Amino acid sequence: MKLVETARSAMIEIKYHKMRSFLSFFSITIGVISIIYTLTLVYSMNYRMNKAIEINGPGRINIENKNRWEEQGSEYDESKYLTYNDALAIRKTFPELYMVSPYFNKWVRFSDLGYDTYLGIEGITPEWKKRGWIYKMKGRFINKYDIDNKEKVCVIIKEGGWLKKPKWYKFYKYKDSFQEYVKHNELVGKDIKINNNLFKIVGVLEEPPQEQNPKSFIGVGSWEPNILVPLTTLQNLKGYSYNQNTSAIDGINVDTGNRESIEKYKRLISEVIKSRKNDASFLNMRDYIEILKDQMADKQRDMMTVMIIGIIAILAGGIGIMNVSLAAIYSRIKEIGIRRAIGATRFDIMMQFIVEAILLGFLGGIFGVIIGIGAVEYLKIKGDINMMMFRWWMALIAIVIASLTGFISSLYPASVAAKLDPVEALKYE
Amino acid sequence: MIRCEKIVKNYTSKSFVYQALKGVDIEVMENDFLAILGPSGCGKSTLLNIMGFLDIPTSGQYYFKNVDASKLNDKERSYMRLKEVGFVFQSFNLLPRLSTVENIILPALYLGTSRRDAVKKADEFMDLFNMRSKSRNSMLELSGGEKQRVAIIRALINSPSLLLADEPTGNLDSSNANDVIDILLELNKKGMTVVMVTHDINMAKKAKRIIKIKDGVIDEAC
Ligand SMILES: Nc1ncnc2c1ncn2[C@@H]1O[C@H](COP(=O)(O)OP(=O)(O)OP(=O)(O)O)[C@@H](O)[C@H]1O
Numbered sequence: 001m002k003l004v005e006t007a008r009s010a011m012i013e014i015k016y017h018k019m020r021s022f023l024s025f026f027s028i029t030i031g032v033i034s035i036i037y038t039l040t041l042v043y044s045m046n047y048r049m050n051k052a053i054e055i056n057g058p059g060r061i062n063i064e065n066k067n068r069w070e071e072q073g074s075e076y077d078e079s080k081y082l083t084y085n086d087a088l089a090i091r092k093t094f095p096e097l098y099m100v101s102p103y104f105n106k107w108v109r110f111s112d113l114g115y116d117t118y119l120g121i122e123g124i125t126p127e128w129k130k131r132g133w134i135y136k137m138k139g140r141f142i143n144k145y146d147i148d149n150k151e152k153v154c155v156i157i158k159e160g161g162w163l164k165k166p167k168w169y170k171f172y173k174y175k176d177s178f179q180e181y182v183k184h185n186e187l188v189g190k191d192i193k194i195n196n197n198l199f200k201i202v203g204v205l206e207e208p209p210q211e212q213n214p215k216s217f218i219g220v221g222s223w224e225p226n227i228l229v230p231l232t233t234l235q236n237l238k239g240y241s242y243n244q245n246t247s248a249i250d251g252i253n254v255d256t257g258n259r260e261s262i263e264k265y266k267r268l269i270s271e272v273i274k275s276r277k278n279d280a281s282f283l284n285m286r287d288y289i290e291i292l293k294d295q296m297a298d299k300q301r302d303m304m305t306v307m308i309i310g311i312i313a314i315l316a317g318g319i320g321i322m323n324v325s326l327a328a329i330y331s332r333i334k335e336i337g338i339r340r341a342i343g344a345t346r347f348d349i350m351m352q353f354i355v356e357a358i359l360l361g362f363l364g365g366i367f368g369v370i371i372g373i374g375a376v377e378y379l380k381i382k383g384d385i386n387m388m389m390f391r392w393w394m395a396l397i398a399i400v401i402a403s404l405t406g407f408i409s410s411l412y413p414a415s416v417a418a419k420l421d422p423v424e425a426l427k428y429e
Numbered sequence: 430m431i432r433c434e435k436i437v438k439n440y441t442s443k444s445f446v447y448q449a450l451k452g453v454d455i456e457v458m459e460n461d462f463l464a465i466l467g468p469s470g471c472g473k474s475t476l477l478n479i480m481g482f483l484d485i486p487t488s489g490q491y492y493f494k495n496v497d498a499s500k501l502n503d504k505e506r507s508y509m510r511l512k513e514v515g516f517v518f519q520s521f522n523l524l525p526r527l528s529t530v531e532n533i534i535l536p537a538l539y540l541g542t543s544r545r546d547a548v549k550k551a552d553e554f555m556d557l558f559n560m561r562s563k564s565r566n567s568m569l570e571l572s573g574g575e576k577q578r579v580a581i582i583r584a585l586i587n588s589p590s591l592l593l594a595d596e597p598t599g600n601l602d603s604s605n606a607n608d609v610i611d612i613l614l615e616l617n618k619k620g621m622t623v624v625m626v627t628h629d630i631n632m633a634k635k636a637k638r639i640i641k642i643k644d645g646v647i648d649e650a651c
């Protein structure tokens with residue numbers, strides 16, 4: 001019998017037992033929903049992870065003070081925290097390092113919006129540029145001269161906006177008055193007032209649109225400053241920071257250039273610090289992959305739960321189909337006998353049951369995909385960036401798995417049906 | 430065309446062996462119309478099932494167009510049922526969920542015929558047997574006589590060379606029964622070889638030849 005015909009008669013059977021069919025593929029539907037969710041999440045996390053590594057460099061190490069979140073008063077001496085000079089020493093000792101980028105954050109008074117506000121700004125060196133350049137630049141970046149002379153200059157980061165603003169955006173994003181200001185003013189060459197000091201805006205870095213901005217996918221490093229100034233300038237500026245000492249920095253981002261050398265440089269850098277301060281135990285050195293993994297661990301746990309639910313649902317669905325098919329055989333012995341009597345082979349009978357089960361699985365898969373995509377869309381509206389990474393091949397995989405489940409769980413019932421003796425089956429009432 | 434040689438069929442249950450056929454010899458020629466007559470339980474259906482490749486004899490040989498049935502495997506025997514033999518049963522054995530035309534074309538579909546060709550052929554037969562108007566009806570909407578006509582068309586759809594009818598009139602009133610017999614006679618006239626099982630001597634008399642079976646052996650041949 002042609003496969004279409006087998007499928008057609010299977011469809012008749014499924015339609016005839018709508019409720020029974022629905023119950024048998026319902027679990028499959030749930031399984032498919034969770035497969036879609038899991039796949040989207042895995043894909044998204046993988047994508048973000050790789051993208052983050054790509055942007056930040058494969059050999060990225062972040063060095064910070066262990067006690068960053070504790071109040072650090074000026075009673076601490078320089079042997080207990082990272083300083084700008086430490087960064088310079090590391091740079092000097094290891095000229096082969098791709099990047100040694102010290103940074104320091106401070107909240108300072110900013111008064112160009114018509115009112116005073118405190119904004120976080122970041123002190124950096126020109127090496128900052130190497131951390132993953134995704135910007136379109138107007139004007140120039142902070143240079144060595146600015147650092148050496150503690151120039152009052154700054155670079156402003158302008159958000160990329162949206163190519164097409166998503167519906168959820170207006171619920172989701174508070175209005176950022178600074179970005180509004182940046183958006184509506186031509187800034188390069190102008191002065192802005194920070195702590196009553198005039199800073200010259202020498203450059204504007206424009207991020208790509210949100211849809212294309214890898215940072216919005218990465219979602220790591222929760223807070224990002226909008227204003228960059230020379231590190232040396234910021235150190236002498238009044239404001240709130242974790243460490244009030246003028247020599248202090250928050251941390252150093254190092255890029256060794258490749259993943260393999262990370263461990264080596266962690267050790268070497270720690271030795272340099274130790275030789276300078278007799279102690280390196282206050283250092284917290286993490287390579288970037290570690291940081292990413294930490295940040296994704298939560299999601300990963302969610303994902304595992306959903307995946308386990310999915311696997312159980314699929315298994316239950318398979319067993320459901322098997323059960324229904326087995327039960328169906330006993331109510332269809334006569335039919336099987338008739339079909340055999342008019343010339344159907346064992347294989348024909350087997351195919352009939354297999355195709356029916358595959359169709360059940362397939363239908364369960366389709367339902368699952370419909371509901372799953374609905375769920376993905378809903379989560380997107382709720383602002384789940386991961387769900388933006390849904391791809392159609394995931395639906396395809398889910399449907400294939402669903403159909404395969406139908407197929408596998410039909411093998412036993414189908415072989416039972418095929419083995420029935422035609423004469424006996426025909427006599428059955 | 431077919432030849433049974435010393436056909437024995439035993440049914441073995443847990444403790445004892447029941448001999449349904451005890452050595453039956455029958456030969457049926459091309460275009461014959463044979464009636465097998467006998468009381469209930471004498472083994473008529475068993476014999477017919479063997480002739481129709483549905484059942485396998487315990488011993489003895491069955492030849493169909495000089496093919497030894499015992500040499501065929503399950504798939505080949507299925508093919509013989511499909512292509513060479515048409516079966517008509519007392520209880521019709523139609524699939525209740527399928528319409529008239531779907532029931533009729535089923536063997537053709539199993540043979541791999543396209544749906545279009547199968548339906549075309551079914552339409553011709555339905556015209557011939559006055560069933561065209563019931564083409565889309567379900568089996569529940571047909572009378573006994575109509576059901577048997579559907580069953581006969583289904584048996585003919587793959588143009589078999591042998592038609593086996595197991596008490597085809599058993600569930601019908603006399604007028605419908607006569608109709609069915611007339612159809613079989615008509616088919617026989619056109620060249621079909623027919624073997625019909627019955628316990629009704631009046632029906633058997635319409636055949637070209639009668640064989641009487643009693644307790645699993647041939648009682649007398651006429
Ligand atoms: N599977 C079986 N197991 C045991 N005995 C069986 C089996 N099938 C048939 N028989 C017996 O074999 C004998 C012949 O059966 P068969 O069906 O051929 O009779 P029949 O001549 O067609 O009778 P009827 O006219 O009632 O249809 C009967 O006595 C029946 O009880």
Ligand SMILES: [Mg+2]
Pocket residue numbers: 473474475595
């Ligand atoms: Mg019988």
